[in-house]
Amino acid sequence: xxxxxxxxxxxxxxxxxxxxxxxxxxxxxxxxxxxxxxxxxxxxxxxxxxxxxxxxxxxxxxxxxxxxxxxxxxxxxxxxxxxxxxxxxxxxxxxxxxxxxxxxxxxxxxxxxxxxxxxxxxxxxxxxxxxxxxxxxxxxxxxxxxxxxxxxxxx
Numbered sequence: 001x002x003x004x005x006x007x008x009x010x011x012x013x014x015x016x017x018x019x020x021x022x023x024x025x026x027x028x029x030x031x032x033x034x035x036x037x038x039x040x041x042x043x044x045x046x047x048x049x050x051x052x053x054x055x056x057x058x059x060x061x062x063x064x065x066x067x068x069x070x071x072x073x074x075x076x077x078x079x080x081x082x083x084x085x086x087x088x089x090x091x092x093x094x095x096x097x098x099x100x101x102x103x104x105x106x107x108x109x110x111x112x113x114x115x116x117x118x119x120x121x122x123x124x125x126x127x128x129x130x131x132x133x134x135x136x137x138x139x140x141x142x143x144x145x146x147x148x149x150x151x152x153x154x155x
Contacts, residue, residue: 005055005084005087005089006087006088006089006091006092008055008056009053009054009055009060009061009089009092010053010054010055011051011052011053011054011092011093011096012051012052012054013049013050013051013052013096013100014050015044015045015050018044018052018059019059020037020040020041021037022058022059023037023040023044023059023062024036024037024040026059026060026061026062026079026081027040027079029081029082030079030080030081030082032079043064043076043077044064046066047064047065047066047076048064048065048066048067048068048069048073048101049064049065049067049073049097049100049101050062050063050064050065051063051064051093051096051097051100053080053089053092053093055084060080060081060083060084060089061078061079061080061081061084061089061090061092061093062077062078062079062093063075063076063077063078063079063093063094063096063097064076064077065097065101065104065107067101067104067107069104070103070104070105071104071105071106072104072105072106072107072108073101073104073106073107073108074107074108074109075094075097075107075108075109076109078090078093078094078097078109080093090118091118091122094119094122095122098122098123107124108127108130109124110132110143113142132144
């Protein structure tokens with residue numbers, strides 16, 4: 001594949017013609033296997049903004065934003081099929097998101113380990129006081145710091 005492939009990628013911001021099986025397969029292909037189609041449909045349909053990357057009619061990437069449309073938004077699920085990573089497609093998806101959500105006061109995201117530099121190059125910065133909670137132990141262990149002594153004592 002040519003490194004100029006990004007110029008052939010089209011971005012779609014509508015779910016109207018999305019093949020939900022194809023979206024589910026994209027998640028499997030990037031090894032995010034715990035995202036079944038029925039839950040993806042619910043999540044993407046409830047999103048404020050979606051960015052879907054297509055090459056020759058095939059879904060190869062995506063990203064989405066959950067937001068109140070005014071003050072706060074969170075970017076989720078920025079992913080690109082492994083065969084098309086490091087070609088500028090993720091950057092194209094993110095540029096679409098950042099451009100179309102430029103009026104939102106604060107946009108945030110949680111980067112996958114090792115991808116922080118990608119987002120920093122796009123102008124995002126680490127948040128000094130971000131807090132979070134996961135209901136599943138695997139992402140909690142991967143992304144959240146252990147509670148401090150003070151928090152444990154105050155239980």
